Amino acid sequence: MLILGIESSCDETGVALYDPEKGLLADALHSQIEMHRLYGGVVPELASRDHIRRVIPLINAVMDKAGKKPSDLSAVAVTEGPGLAGALLVGNSVAHGIGFALGVPVIGIHHLEGHLLSPLLSDNPPKFPFIALLVSGGHTQLMEVKGLGEYSVIGETLDDAVGEAFDKTAQALGKAYPGGPAVSAMADMGQSGVIDLPRPLLHSPDCNFSFSGLKTAVMNTIRKHSGPLTDEYKNDLARAFVDSVTEVLVAKSLRALKYYGYKSLVVAGGVSANKQLREALRSACGKRGVKVYFPPAALCTDNGAMIAAAAAAHLKEISEGASEKEDGFSIKP
Numbered sequence: 001m002l003i004l005g006i007e008s009s010c011d012e013t014g015v016a017l018y019d020p021e022k023g024l025l026a027d028a029l030h031s032q033i034e035m036h037r038l039y040g041g042v043v044p045e046l047a048s049r050d051h052i053r054r055v056i057p058l059i060n061a062v063m064d065k066a067g068k069k070p071s072d073l074s075a076v077a078v079t080e081g082p083g084l085a086g087a088l089l090v091g092n093s094v095a096h097g098i099g100f101a102l103g104v105p106v107i108g109i110h111h112l113e114g115h116l117l118s119p120l121l122s123d124n125p126p127k128f129p130f131i132a133l134l135v136s137g138g139h140t141q142l143m144e145v146k147g148l149g150e151y152s153v154i155g156e157t158l159d160d161a162v163g164e165a166f167d168k169t170a171q172a173l174g175k176a177y178p179g180g181p182a183v184s185a186m187a188d189m190g191q192s193g194v195i196d197l198p199r200p201l202l203h204s205p206d207c208n209f210s211f212s213g214l215k216t217a218v219m220n221t222i223r224k225h226s227g228p229l230t231d232e233y234k235n236d237l238a239r240a241f242v243d244s245v246t247e248v249l250v251a252k253s254l255r256a257l258k259y260y261g262y263k264s265l266v267v268a269g270g271v272s273a274n275k276q277l278r279e280a281l282r283s284a285c286g287k288r289g290v291k292v293y294f295p296p297a298a299l300c301t302d303n304g305a306m307i308a309a310a311a312a313a314h315l316k317e318i319s320e321g322a323s324e325k326e327d328g329f330s331i332k333p
């Protein structure tokens, strides 16, 4: 079986070829970050037009790389949403065009399910059930995942997503969008404990988050600083921000694992690439006998591979369900 995955929900055109038996055969990505940087954020109309330019050449590139031809495809998987309407429309039009021309099914995948299942692409994939921490530019959620398609949100941000807080902090520290990796690198050079920042909702008796106040605290700290904004000061501030975010994300993940009685944690979404968060979660989970799973580093942010892998998981369940059931296919909502 060969699945073509297409992701075009925001500012990255991602395309991949996935074989459920052999794994990821080829993937290609075009990031529009440089184009949007000029405007200080993603411009939806420009995003759509760029997806149109990129998607077919990227599909041809992965086909060539894997030595495959269109007639080898068994299915096309595409991000159905959420995302920018025009950008999504490009990926979905291309996916349905290919599906129609080849007579193969087109499988719409929820963008967050793609992230959630992206650790399936790692060498050490998780098994259901587990608690998932989804940390991206648009979302911050804790989920109870009982099986494929059985997802319940058990906590989420009440305001900004954690990736957004990283990006705003980066901007305040003079770094370009998206600033997550830059803040992480600065934090690596900074010292813990020099600057004090709040730990929002750390002790609240739930699994919710709040990062808007932390973002404001970073800005206020810079505004009130009387001395020069030296590199050393900025690195210490980045460290304080990362320490705060990490402490809260770890504490809430542990709370969810304990309350719901799970011993596996899956961490996914762009911020799951963060080195300090990975180290802190590995250490905290290791002490409690909890297994923690991440996507491969290159597949934490948006990509076509996670969309193809999520579709493969659904197709596998359909075929297993079909062979077990006499009355045909069954898909969980």
Ligand code: KG4
Pocket: 115, 135, 136, 137, 138, 139, 162, 163, 164, 166, 167, 178, 179, 180, 181, 184, 269, 270, 271, 272, 273, 274, 275, 300, 301, 302
């Ligand atoms: O999942 P993603 O690619 O897009 C959404 O679906 O939102 O996540 C993008 C976010 C951005 O906010 C980016 O700054 C953040 O992930 N990010 C990071 C790192 N790499 C990407 N944040 C912290 N540390 C990183 N290494």
Ligand code: ZN
Pocket: 111, 115, 136, 269, 270, 301, 302
């Ligand atoms: Zn995403």
